[in-house]
Amino acid sequence: MEHHSILRVVSKLLIPPMLVYALYVQFHGEYSPGGGFQAGVVFAAAFVLYSLVHGIDALTRVAPPRVLHALAGLGVLIFAGTGVVTMALGDAYLGYYALAEHPQHAQEWGIVVVEFGVGMTVASVMLSLFIAFASHTRKLDDKDW
Amino acid sequence: MTANLVGIAIIDIVFFTLLVLTAIAILRQRNLFAVAMLSGVFSLLSAGLFVTLDAMDVAFTEAAVGAGISTVLMLGTLALTSRDEAKRPRSALLPLFVCLVAGAALIYGTLDMPPFGAVDNPIQTHVAPEYIARTPTDIGIPNVVAAVLASYRGFDTLGEVVVVFAALVAVLLMLGTSGRRTNGKNGKEE
Incomplete structure (x- = not known):
């Protein structure tokens, strides 16, 4: 895609704001619409855009599938592990009140951590799915479509 | 208040008209690349509808997943398979009949639903x-x-x-x- 200079320039302009917006949606989720799921998808979409312009090999250099698969599992572990931690601290599974003195702080802590796990899993799953499909295709010429 | 309701009704009618038009375009289109792009358009229109329903989180998800990621995944799948829909030799009468009956049953079912937005x-x-x-x-x-x-x-x-x-x-x-x-x-x- 070396000759698509418009695509390359526009993607360069778009990708950083997309990543920042994903982080905003992730960590501002208690105040504004969105949360881990939406943030993860937007985060993955930025990488997908990068790959659409620069090719799948450039993407797998930045985000190796092996690492993504590990991150997908880690996100689930963070969510499920939070439940184990709250149990160990004497509350119910995913009962966040055990996480801090102040009940509202405890809830907020629990929600932020759990949403982080959701975002991590969703982003890496979406990206791995894209890579799984895209890396099976032979190189397509623009006219093939 | 009524002016507001009329405004919402007009937006809804516009969105639903565009949705139906997109659906018909998807049905008539044989090139699957165009179908994938049109279903992205369909998702984006649905996201707009969710915004009018004040369901911001759902609209957000629909726009990001439906219009974004799943369109890309569908294109990826297309690249693995064929790019054009196969011609169906059989007649479309039976599927049409099934669709009409199922659709009529669904619309009949909505008659039992409580009025939209009632307290x-x-x-x-x-x-x-x-x-x-x-x-x-x-x-x-x-x-x-x-x-x-x-x-x-x-x-x-x-x-x-x-x-x-x-x-x-x-x-x-x-x-x-x-x-x-x-x-x-x-x-x-x-």
């Missing part, structure tokens, strides 16, 4: 008011949706995350983990 709808009287009333004191965050998803209904959300993870596992089992069969020994599978 005594189950959504307005069941658990939702309690979540809205208790979130400021229980959780102390402004976004009630986040409070319900991550705290009140944390188990459900954990289940959803596991489903997303399981989807990845399923795809990797079918397509293989390392991919890349370009010019190697498996390169001639197409």
Whole structure:
């Protein structure tokens, strides 16, 4: 895609704001619409855009599938592990009140951590799915479509 | 108030007209690349409809997943298979009949639904008011949706995350983990 200079320039302009917006949606989720799921998808979409312009090999250099698969599992572990931690601290599974003195702080802590796990899993799953499909295709010429 | 309602009604009519037009275009289109793009348009229009229903979180998800990622995944699938829909030799009468009967049954079913936006709808009287009333004191965050998803209904959300993870596992089992069969020994599978 070396000759698509418009695509390359526009993607360069778009990708950083997309990543920042994903982080905003992730960590501002208690105040504004969105949360881990939406943030993860937007985060993955930025990488997908990068790959659409620069090719799948450039993407797998930045985000190796092996690492993504590990991150997908880690996100689930963070969510499920939070439940184990709250149990160990004497509350119910995913009962966040055990996480801090102040009940509202405890809830907020629990929600932020759990949403982080959701975002991590969703982003890496979406990206791995894209890579799984895209890396099976032979190189397509623009006219093939 | 009535001017507001008329405005919402006009927006709804515009959105639904565009949705129906997109659906007809998808039906008539044989080129699957165009179909994938049109279904992205369909998702984006649905996201607009969700905004008019004040369901910002759902609209957000629909725009990001429906119009964004799933369109790209569909294009990826297309690249693995064929780009044009196969011609169907059989007559379309039976499918048409099934669609009409099923559609009529669904519309008949909606007659039993409570009126749209009525105060005594189950959504307005069941658990939702309690979540809205208790979130400021229980959780102390402004976004009630986040409070319900991550705290009140944390188990459900954990289940959803596991489903997303399981989807990845399923795809990797079918397509293989390392991919890349370009010019190697498996390169001639197409």
